[in-house]
Amino acid sequence: MVASSVAAELIAVLVAVTGATPQVLTIARGASLPSGPLSPEHRSLQAGVRAWVERQTHHPLGYVEQLYTFADNDRNAVSRAEGRAISISYLGLTREQPNAEDDGATWCNWYDYFPWEDRRHGGVGDSAIILALHAWVEAAPKPSEIRARSLRVAVAFGLEGRRWNEELVLQRYELLYEAGLVAEATRDGIACHSDTSGLGLGLPMQQDHRRILATGIARLRAKITYRPVVFELMPPMFTLLDLQRSVEALAGRLLHKQNFRRLVEQQELVEETGIMAEPTGGRPAKLFRFRADILQERAYAGTKPPLARS
Amino acid sequence: MVASSVAAELIAVLVAVTGATPQVLTIARGASLPSGPLSPEHRSLQAGVRAWVERQTHHPLGYVEQLYTFADNDRNAVSRAEGRAISISYLGLTREQPNAEDDGATWCNWYDYFPWEDRRHGGVGDSAIILALHAWVEAAPKPSEIRARSLRVAVAFGLEGRRWNEELVLQRYELLYEAGLVAEATRDGIACHSDTSGLGLGLPMQQDHRRILATGIARLRAKITYRPVVFELMPPMFTLLDLQRSVEALAGRLLHKQNFRRLVEQQELVEETGIMAEPTGGRPAKLFRFRADILQERAYAGTKPPLARS
DNA sequence: CTAATTATGCTCATTATGAGCATAGGAGTT
DNA sequence: AACTCCTATGCTCATAATGAGCATAATTAG
Structure with a gap:
């Protein structure tokens, strides 16, 4: 029952979507996920993450979820030398448009790290x-x-x-x-039997950050199939095609347009605003807004079906 | 990036099923979940949990999954006084028959803590x-x-x-x-507006262990609907009714017998052993065994449908 | 032989899902 | 005006999954 004393840090997988591109916030010119110390002033871990991220990015965080806690002894040389380090990782969604640069932090297309995951x-x-x-x-x-x-x-x-x-x-x-x-x-010293140049194996990250990012992407892809979290990534008003493009960006594959609309509508998650979108060379689309009232209930209950199928 | 130093412990939600009763391993006469220090000798957290549990219970652990990491400042007076404490909780499944007593540890019906969750x-x-x-x-x-x-x-x-x-x-x-x-x-000092005696509100636990147990039960209930983890709780041979009773025990509700069989069979997760079960007063049932070969693939992929519906 | 009990096989209505066809409502072009 | 091109939107259909129930089989207890 004696708890050992260890070093602890928070690591965030912060996600946004711009058009058809899923973005993740990085530091060190794309080589690291943002991380910070576990500061004791907050009531809960969740609150700590939220405060820390919002202070860093000046963006409100729509949705926060704990991802995974890593404490592998072999995570990296530092942890081996200094004793076990615990990293508690979080997934966060924001609907803000990512700026190009924000005190050293950069939004990157997550498929830069996982090209094989984009099958659109x-x-x-x-x-x-x-x-x-x-x-x-x-x-x-x-x-x-x-x-x-x-x-x-x-x-x-x-x-x-x-x-x-x-x-x-x-x-x-x-x-x-x-x-x-x-x-x-x-x-990390693992042998390879092939020539890896030009295979499209994505950008590396420091330590095991790419693994953590993979965990976050997997979690988000699973989540959108049974919880309406996509809306956390959308602007206040959007067309159904915008919404579909966002889901497709996250899922990495294309969806059947008509079926996607059917799904969205039967879930009653959106309502018309009465405004039309800017013309884009085709029939103008209606702008929708997200029905926050129903979300509250849905998000909490998880009663109703998903929002992403082929 | 400076990681603060904190106290860390592991907390396990260990589950077994006896007949129609879901059991959880407890210590302190049912008032606590087993917990232990985060020992630095293991390669990963997961490996540490497994070794620690198996040393304590002398039972092999079939399945281990990280549940959640708690580090709330207000978790309890101790953590307030001594600084933040991190608890990393794990869900573990074992197919061993729970003994009555095992060096102070006791298997308890989890519905003793959540009577309202049993709607069978x-x-x-x-x-x-x-x-x-x-x-x-x-x-x-x-x-x-x-x-x-x-x-x-x-x-x-x-x-x-x-x-x-x-x-x-x-x-x-x-x-x-x-x-x-x-x-x-x-x-914890929260006011109440009702007389809580005789309401069937379950046994309390120390600290926030009942909350952790609730997290574990919720996770397991979700898991059995899309991963064949029930088999981790079953003996080597079982009848389809045994299997159904186990699922019902976990889910807390009764299932349609014929539909349950249909599901199990179409998933091809079990195969006949050719042996019949002991007669119990009705038509004797066939004994099945779990097809470990298909599990490997299924468990890993999660391709196929679930194993628990109404 | 009968009643009770459990196992097992089968049908049917409803709903969810995946795929495609057809029409609507705009812009630009001739 | 007529035509083309584009995207939005409405609708149908086959198939699969799901929830519910009926019917029959194979035992034990009496």
């Missing part, structure tokens, strides 16, 4: 990655290990007749890490 | 609780607050035509806490 324009680009993964599969020491690796690759990347599951972001990243295909792996 | 034999017993909650609703200072409270109660407890959502375990507990109806609330 076809997943064909994967083939090089898949080939490299197969090399790793074959390099396994035992036949049983070959089978195990092969299955993992097939499931994670939707091969052999399986469907692509967009929520397996973390599994895919960890597979690539184990295979030595992402830069963090070679940095 | 009707939810009528709620009326007293509902009345007390209504008293709290009416005691709100402002009309807007009355409406807000009223909505929360209705959603959490499935009133006014809403359906009972068995995953809202934590919301219900927190509502009862705020209303001063559970013993922990009065202990």
Whole structure:
């Protein structure tokens, strides 16, 4: 029952969407997620994260959710030397338009870090990655290990007749890490059996921040299918196509337009504003607003169905 | 980026099922969840939890999942005095039959702590609780607050035509806490507007352990609907009714027998052993075993549908 | 042999989902 | 004005998932 004393920090995965681009707030020119100390002045962790982020970004935080607590001994050399470090990570959504630069913080397209996760324009680009993964599969020491690796690759990347599951972001990243295909792996001393240049394996991050980002993306992709959290990312008024583009940006795949509208409407999550959107060369779209009243109840209950299907 | 130093402990919600009773491992004669220090010798938190639990209980841990990290300043007097304490809670499932006693640890029916969560034999017993909650609703200072409270109660407890959502375990507990109806609330100095004796409000626990337990139950109830984790709680061979009783025990409600079988079979998660169960006064049931091969893939992918519907 | 009890097979209505066709309402072009 | 191009919006249809119930099978207890 004696609690050991450890170092603790907060790490935030802050998400916004601009048009069709999912953005994540980074520091150190895109190499790190924003992190800060666990300050004791706040009542709860959640409140601490909110205050800290809002002070840093000057943006209100619409939605905050705890992601995961990491305390691996082998996370990095620093933690090995100084004893265990605990990182408590949070996912936060903001509807503000990301500025270009904000005291050293930058909003980056999250697919810069995970190019293979964006399948809105076809997943064909994967083939090089898949080939490299197969090399790793074959390099396994035992036949049983070959089978195990092969299955993992097939499931994670939707091969052999399986469907692509967009929520397996973390599994895919960890597979690539184990295979030595992402830069963090070679940095951490994991051997690689392929030439990784030009494979589109994304930008690396410091420490295990890319893993944390993967966790956040996976969580958000899962969340939008059963909670109307997308609206936390939308401006006050939007067209149904805007909304669809946002969901598609997060999910990394395209949706059937008519079915998407049907879903949104039958959920009664939005209402017309009576205003039309700026003409864009086609039939003008109605502007909708989010029905905050119903959200309160829905968000709390989770009674009703999702908001993102193929 | 300077991480503050804090005290950290692990708290485990260990679950087993005996017949139709969901059990949770407790210490201090049912007043606490087992907790231990975060020992630095393990590679990861997960590994640390597993080793620690298995050393304590001498049972293999089938499934481990991180629940939540609590670090509220107001968690209890101790943390206030000594600075922030971090508690990292885990959910663990074991298929071992719980012994009566094991070095001070006791398996308890989790509905002893949440009687209102067991609706397998009707939810009528709620009326007293509902009345007390209504008293709290009416005691709100402002009309807007009355409406807000009223909505929360209705959603959490499935009133006014809403359906009972068995995953809202934590919301219900927190509502009862705020209303001063559970013993922990009065202990923490929250006023109550009703006579709470004889309402069936469950056994209290030390600190916020009952809240952590509620978190674990909610997580497990959600999990069984999309991941075949129930099997972690089953013996090597079981009848389909055994399996159903286990799911019902966790979910706190009865399921349609035929539909349950249909679901289990179409998921191909079990296979016949060729052995029949001991006669129990009716037609003898076939004994099934869990198909570990398919689980590996399923558990990892989460491709296929759930295993628990009404 | 009958009643009670549990297992198991099957049907049916309702709803959710995925895909496509058709029409509506604008801008620009000839 | 007629035509083209574009996006919005309305509607249908097949299929799958879900919730509920009926019917039959295989036992034990009496």
